[in-house]
Structures are given as C-alpha cells and as structure tokens.
Amino acid sequence: MTFSPDTSSLLHRLDSVVKAAANTGYYDNSNPPIPHGISSLDAFQTIPPTPILEYRAQKLADTVTDPSAIEWVVGPYLGQSPHNVPYAEDSSAAVTRNELFRHALSQAVTQNPNASAAVVATHQTR
Incomplete structure (x- = not known):
C-alpha cells in the first residue's frame, strides 16, 4: 500500500477519533469492542463500521x-x-x-x- 506524505497526520487524527469514541458509552460497550487507539491504517480498517440506523437510535449521552x-x-x-x-x-x-x-x-x-x-x-x- 502506498501512502502519501501526510499519512502520519491522518493516522494521528484517526487515532484521536478512535480514542474519543472508545470513551463514549455506546462504543465502550460495543461488541466487538473498538480499540482504545490505533497504530496503523490497517488497524483502523479492522474496526467494523457502525450501522447508521443503529447509531441514530442511541441516546445522545451515550x-x-x-x-x-x-x-x-x-x-x-x-x-x-x-x-x-x-x-x-x-x-x-x-x-x-x-x-x-x-x-x-x-x-x-x-x-x-x-x-x-x-x-x-x-x-x-x-
């Protein structure tokens, strides 16, 4: 896989999003659980997508x-x-x-x- 020069910036941003998501009630209790951080784009790709209808059904606080x-x-x-x-x-x-x-x-x-x-x-x- 070929990466552009700004891959580290992208990885840093994705890592911060994953860390924040892991601190929400919804993702903290998800099955399978999401990681509390990522170290590569491949690790990010292993996180299963969240169905939008399921996400919309959550309480805002979660x-x-x-x-x-x-x-x-x-x-x-x-x-x-x-x-x-x-x-x-x-x-x-x-x-x-x-x-x-x-x-x-x-x-x-x-x-x-x-x-x-x-x-x-x-x-x-x-």
Whole structure:
C-alpha cells in the first residue's frame, strides 16, 4: 500500500477519533469492542463500521465523551429526530457554525449588520 506524505497526520487524527469514541458509552460497550487507539491504517480498517440506523437510535449521552460539557443541542426536536444525528456544541462551535453560514450567504443577503436570516435545512439537503 502506498501512502502519501501526510499519512502520519491522518493516522494521528484517526487515532484521536478512535480514542474519543472508545470513551463514549455506546462504543465502550460495543461488541466487538473498538480499540482504545490505533497504530496503523490497517488497524483502523479492522474496526467494523457502525450501522447508521443503529447509531441514530442511541441516546445522545451515550455517543459523546463528556455529556456535561454540552451547552445545547442543535437540530430538529432537540436531537430526538429518528432521521438525524444530533449535533452537540458549545458556544465556540456555535460561533464557528454561524460564521460559516454568514460567509456562505454573504453574496445572497444584505450587508446590513442589523439584518437577520434563518437557515432551514433538512436531512436531504444538509
């Protein structure tokens, strides 16, 4: 297998995701259990994929590493929609999300700082 020069960066990111997932209630109790870290891309490939319908059926608290750090849940029905995975965020993530929306809409809406807008998305068009 040929790897690009940034493989170590990719491996580092995947390892941090696997470590975080292993600290959630859902993945901590999964069968087979996921590893608490990975040392190669081959090790990452051995982790079985999670069926999305099974993941969506989980309680939000079982899918995050620190439920007490959540300030609010973004999305329809406070994250209880069977068709959407909830997004949990803190204030800095909300600022980033709003800045991304503002940038994406900057050519379509007025530059008036007092103007307001709403972003409506569905699971088909997110």
